[in-house]
Amino acid sequence: MVECLVLSQARDGSTTLRNLIEGFLFFNGENFSNFGYVTDTYDLWPALRENIVRNDGRALYGILRNWQHTYEISHGLSFALPAVCAVLGPSTRIVRVVRDQKSHVRSLMNQSQIDPEHWIGYRDFDAGAYPGKGIVARPTAIDYGEADERTWRAMSLVERFEWFTQKQTDLADAHLNLFSDVMTISTEELSDEARIKELGNFINPSWPLVPGPTHVHRLAGLDMDAFGNETRRYIENAWQNFDFAKAVTDPEYALKYVISDLQSRYRDDPAKLSELISKILADCQVSLNGQDS
Numbered sequence: 001m002v003e004c005l006v007l008s009q010a011r012d013g014s015t016t017l018r019n020l021i022e023g024f025l026f027f028n029g030e031n032f033s034n035f036g037y038v039t040d041t042y043d044l045w046p047a048l049r050e051n052i053v054r055n056d057g058r059a060l061y062g063i064l065r066n067w068q069h070t071y072e073i074s075h076g077l078s079f080a081l082p083a084v085c086a087v088l089g090p091s092t093r094i095v096r097v098v099r100d101q102k103s104h105v106r107s108l109m110n111q112s113q114i115d116p117e118h119w120i121g122y123r124d125f126d127a128g129a130y131p132g133k134g135i136v137a138r139p140t141a142i143d144y145g146e147a148d149e150r151t152w153r154a155m156s157l158v159e160r161f162e163w164f165t166q167k168q169t170d171l172a173d174a175h176l177n178l179f180s181d182v183m184t185i186s187t188e189e190l191s192d193e194a195r196i197k198e199l200g201n202f203i204n205p206s207w208p209l210v211p212g213p214t215h216v217h218r219l220a221g222l223d224m225d226a227f228g229n230e231t232r233r234y235i236e237n238a239w240q241n242f243d244f245a246k247a248v249t250d251p252e253y254a255l256k257y258v259i260s261d262l263q264s265r266y267r268d269d270p271a272k273l274s275e276l277i278s279k280i281l282a283d284c285q286v287s288l289n290g291q292d293s
Contacts, residue, residue: 001067001068001070001088002036002064002067002069002070002071002072002088002092003070003071003092003093004070004071004072004092004093004094004095004202004203004204005071005072005074005077005084005088005092005093005094005095006021006071006072006073006074006094006095006097007074007077007078007094007095007096007097007172008073008074008075008097009075009076009078009097009099009104009164009165009168010075010076010108010111011099011104011107011108011111012097012098012099012104012107012187013097013099013187013190014037014038014073014075014097016187016190016191016214017073017095017097017190018037018073019214020190020196020199020200020211020214021035021071021073021203022035023211023212023214024200024203024204024207024209024210024211026211027207027209027210027211028204028206028207028208028209030204030207033069034069034070034071035069035070035071035072036067036069036071036072036073036074037072037073038073038074038075039067039069039072039074040063040066040067041075041136042134042136043059043063044060044063044074044076045076045136045137045138046059046137047059047060047062047063048060048076048077048079048080048139049137049139049143051079051080051083052079052080052139052143052144053143057080057083060080060083061083061086061087064083064084064087064088065087071203071204076138076139076168078168078169078171078172079139079167079168079171081171081172081175081176081178082175082178085175085178085179090178090179090180091179091180091181092179092181093179093181093182093183093202093203094176094179094181094182094183095182095183095184095185095199095202095203096172096176096182096183096184096185097184097185097186097187098169098184098185098186098187099186099187099188100187100188101162101165101166104161104165104187105158105161105162105165108161108164108165109157109158109161112157112161117134117135117136118134118135118136119136119138120135120136120137120138121137121138121139121140121142122138122140122157122160122161122164123157124153138164139164139167140152140160140163140164141160141163141167144167146163181202183198183199183202185199190213190214191213191214192213193210193212193213196210196211196213197210258280259277262276262277
């Protein structure tokens with residue numbers, strides 16, 4: 001049963017929080033199977049909308065009851081906090097993540113451009129345009145009866161995402177008093193060592209060891225608009241998956257990451273893969289020989 005739930009709205013630091021919690025688990029010798037990250041997301045969002053639109057919580061309650069891990073980071077459960085309380089109980093510790101709305105909306109807009117199939121209802125795309133892909137339809141003002149379809153479609157993407165973030169904020173404000181232990185942390189605080197220590201102590205007071213700050217998900221000023229969607233998706237995934245701290249502490253990690261990445265990108269072209277790896281190794285050898293001389 002989940003003992004600590006992190007409420008994220010997506011694009012507000014959940015990847016960084018995932019890295020931090022995994023760091024706490026690693027340093028304190030706890031099993032990684034105790035941790036869930038956006039678990040059952042493709043089933044959860046439809047269940048959330050069923051709960052909102054039809055007042056039918058059966059699917060949502062079933063998902064929450066089946067979670068067996070101790071800690072969970074979930075996108076979207078601010079839309080259903082009474083159900084969370086009913087299933088997980090009022091003693092569940094809640095970490096609420098908050099982000100400046102303007103930067104949050106900007107990030108959501110960028111991400112929705114990369115993965116429009118994950119933002120059905122916000123991007124003006126037909127769900128049927130993504131056959132065979134996991135699509136996610138998010139709750140909208142239409143679902144809450146706050147706008148009809150014509151009004152919603154007339155809203156700009158900024159306005160839609162402002163509604164998305166503000167609605168979850170308002171619902172959290174209204175329902176977090178259902179829980180006895182709530183910690184609020186801002187996205188900007190996720191690299192602060194003192195706040196990381198507070199976070200670990202809140203999630204599990206028995207953890208004596210604290211990991212160092214992990215990278216906050218940033219694109220280093222990169223102009224994402226200059227790239228196509230596939231390249232943007234690759235850049236996003238690379239930032240999310242590469243552990244800079246581990247690259248510093250483990251001499252083999254960065255090389256293994258690059259080789260694994262190349263194997264993934266060129267699995268259908270083994271000759272090109274072999275050529276690239278051979279070139280990297282040759283360049284490294286030249287560098288080493290030059291250093292020796």
